[in-house]
Amino acid sequence: MQYMKPQTAAEVSDILARSEGAARILGGGTDLLVQLRSGMIEPETIVDIKHLSGIADITAEDGGLRIGAAVSGQKLGEHEGACAMWPGVVEACELIGSTQVQGRCTMVGNLCNGSPAADSVPAMIAAGAVVRIEGPDGPRDCAVEDIPVSPGKTSLGKGEFVSSVFLPARPKGAADAYLRFIPRTEMDIAVASAAVNIELAEDRTIKSARIALGAVGPKVVLVPDAADAIIGSKLEDPAIAALVRACEAACNPIDDKRGTAEFRTTVAGVLAKRAARIAMTRAGENA
Amino acid sequence: MKNIHVSTTINGDDAEFVCAPEETLLDALRNRLGLSGAKEGCGTGDCGACTVEMDGRLVCSCLVLGAEVQDAQIKTVEGMAIGEALHPLQQAFIDHAALQCGICTPGILVAAKTLLERNPDPSDTEIRYWLAGNLCRCTGYDKIIKAVQIAAADMRGA
Numbered sequence: 326m327q328y329m330k331p332q333t334a335a336e337v338s339d340i341l342a343r344s345e346g347a348a349r350i351l352g353g354g355t356d357l358l359v360q361l362r363s364g365m366i367e368p369e370t371i372v373d374i375k376h377l378s379g380i381a382d383i384t385a386e387d388g389g390l391r392i393g394a395a396v397s398g399q400k401l402g403e404h405e406g407a408c409a410m411w412p413g414v415v416e417a418c419e420l421i422g423s424t425q426v427q428g429r430c431t432m433v434g435n436l437c438n439g440s441p442a443a444d445s446v447p448a449m450i451a452a453g454a455v456v457r458i459e460g461p462d463g464p465r466d467c468a469v470e471d472i473p474v475s476p477g478k479t480s481l482g483k484g485e486f487v488s489s490v491f492l493p494a495r496p497k498g499a500a501d502a503y504l505r506f507i508p509r510t511e512m513d514i515a516v517a518s519a520a521v522n523i524e525l526a527e528d529r530t531i532k533s534a535r536i537a538l539g540a541v542g543p544k545v546v547l548v549p550d551a552a553d554a555i556i557g558s559k560l561e562d563p564a565i566a567a568l569v570r571a572c573e574a575a576c577n578p579i580d581d582k583r584g585t586a587e588f589r590t591t592v593a594g595v596l597a598k599r600a601a602r603i604a605m606t607r608a609g610e611n612a
Numbered sequence: 613m614k615n616i617h618v619s620t621t622i623n624g625d626d627a628e629f630v631c632a633p634e635e636t637l638l639d640a641l642r643n644r645l646g647l648s649g650a651k652e653g654c655g656t657g658d659c660g661a662c663t664v665e666m667d668g669r670l671v672c673s674c675l676v677l678g679a680e681v682q683d684a685q686i687k688t689v690e691g692m693a694i695g696e697a698l699h700p701l702q703q704a705f706i707d708h709a710a711l712q713c714g715i716c717t718p719g720i721l722v723a724a725k726t727l728l729e730r731n732p733d734p735s736d737t738e739i740r741y742w743l744a745g746n747l748c749r750c751t752g753y754d755k756i757i758k759a760v761q762i763a764a765a766d767m768r769g770a
Contacts, residue, residue: 327614328633328679351677358675361634361658373635373680423745424723425723426657426667429676473720511744 330373334459334488340372341463342484346357348372350486352395353429355422356438379490382541383407388494391457394433394487398426401432412607413520413600417448420505421511433487436469438460438542439477444516446473446545447537448503451520456494460485470537498525500607502600505539506592508583516584516591519572519596523555523604524612531555536568541576541593548575551597560605565567568601569594616679622647623691628641631678637671638662640678641688649689649718653747663719664688670726672745692725701725701763709737710759712750718745724760732768736761 331337341348348370351357360366374380378526380393383404390407398418401407408415414432421430421444435445436456449469458465461484469490472479481487501522507513518539526532534552539545550571558564579588615630622645629644641647641664650673653659657672664673665687692699701724704710711717727734727742731762734742739760740753748756 326633328616351680354677354680355657355672355675358677362636362655362674371677373677375680395667411693422657423660424742425660425670425672425745426675427664428666428671513743578746 326367326369326371328371328373329431329543330376332376332378334349334377334486337374337377337486338373338460338484340370341486344370346483348534350374350437352434353397353431354434355426355430356434359485374486374488377488384417386491390492392432392490392492394489395431398422398430400429402427406479407492410495411448411452411501414445414452414454414492414603415502417503417505417518417520418445420444420503422512432490433596436490437479437481437487439473439475439479440514441473441476441542441544442518442519442540444503444505444515444539447520447539448501448544449490449492450537450547451501451503451522451535452489452492452534453522456487457489457491458485459488467489470545470547473525475543496524498529498608498612499523500604500611502603502607504596504600504603506584506596515539517578517589517592517596519593519600521597521600521604523601525605525608525610529555529612530608531605534601536572538572538575538593538596541578541589543577547570548597551575553573555601557564558603565598565601569598574596617680618678620681620684620686622686623688627686633677633679633697635678636674637664637666637676637678637681638673638687640681641673641686644678647690648686651715653715657746658666658747659716660719660723660743661716663722663727663746665722670723678680687722689722692721699725699727699763700766701760704759704766705756705766708755708759710751710755716746716748716750720748720756724763728764729747729769732764734760734764 349368353374381395503520505515505518536551554567572594576590580586651661653661657675705745
């Protein structure tokens with residue numbers, strides 16, 4: 326095995342393209358090193374992307390924020406602008422692992438690891454986040470929901486890697502929230518999760534919404550029907566009931582010892598309902 | 613396999629070592645540099661026994677490659693005492709029996725030290741959440757939380 330630390334995106338892409346799938350990206354390493362040591366993967370090359378310019382930076386862009394692929398969860402949580410603008414994304418990211426893992430883990434790693442239970446992914450999808458992908462043909466942008474394909478698989482092509490996530494600007498009267506269910510109080514993986522992003526109109530009705538569910542199918546899903554159920558409402562009971570039904574209908578979970586399919590489906594609806602109420606309250610507070 | 617030469621700073625001192633590409637920082641500390649304070653528990657980032665500080669952030673050294681610490685600032689449990697004078701946390705852990713087998717203790721001390729540098733007066737809940745990545749299966753957590761509180765008060769001059 327060899328360890329490489331390229332200085333440019335083009336170099337990274339070139340190494341990935343030439344390696345025929347035998348190279349792995351090292352960002353935070355909290356998934357990669359576990360997979361390496363368990364023998365799950367045996368790459369020929371480890372490509373440490375932390376030496377690329379701007380890769381560990383959070384920068385303002387078009388009223389939103391661009392978050393480099395090597396920005397740790399802890400660094401994101403320390404960024405006042407990110408906490409104020411996208412509280413749900415930050416709280417989702419901060420649920421990943423322990424303090425030690427937070428010192429290293431990244432949103433991009435969480436996304437590219439391809440777990441349906443990844444905490445930051447539903448929040449990014451609800452936020453309408455877009456990733457910047459570098460590849461042999463130069464950079465391209467892609468909606469976060471189009472990256473995961475199935476457990477452990479992403480839609481990234483040969484020689485491609487994600488260099489940053491862009492969280493868009495948002496108007497006043499908008500906010501997001503993320504909730505997950507775990508059997509413990511911390512240090513666990515979601516049994517079901519839900520992220521809700523809401524924008525209010527002048528009259529405080531919901532003007533637009535995005536709702537995403539995690540751990541209830543082979544990949545994190547955006548649920549447009551759940552958003553449609555609450556758009557135009559002030560989150561009254563009938564709208565909430567319709568949101569829950571839409572979320573339950575979008576679930577296709579596994580049955581395992583951590584939660585039956587039935588349980589996961591029910592919990593996903595409950596979490597979406599609660600996250601919607603939190604997002605609504607937050608949106609009202611900054612209207 | 614090509615060995616990698618790494619120059620880094622450990623507990624304020626320049627350090628150099630040579631490691632294999634897949635070698636972890638934990639293995640480099642223990643086997644190349646003779647710093648055996650960080651312990652290998654799970655090897656997967658779950659137990660926190662190998663906790664060290666890297667560029668001001670807590671990390672599991674089992675989840676960091678040795679090659680990654682080129683030019684980094686690493687702090688380990690070996691750097692906590694100044695000469696023979698124990699760090700207030702170390703003293704409090706001894707005085708209040710916040711340790712038993714001791715495998716978890718170095719990681720907990722390093723983590724607690726970083727917490728108190730950021731927050732000199734943490735609540736019990738804040739300590740519990742901060743140390744959630746450090747597993748102890750001997751002492752139980754109450755004595756550890758108490759020792760951290762006592763050390764924190766000592767360091768605040770209370």
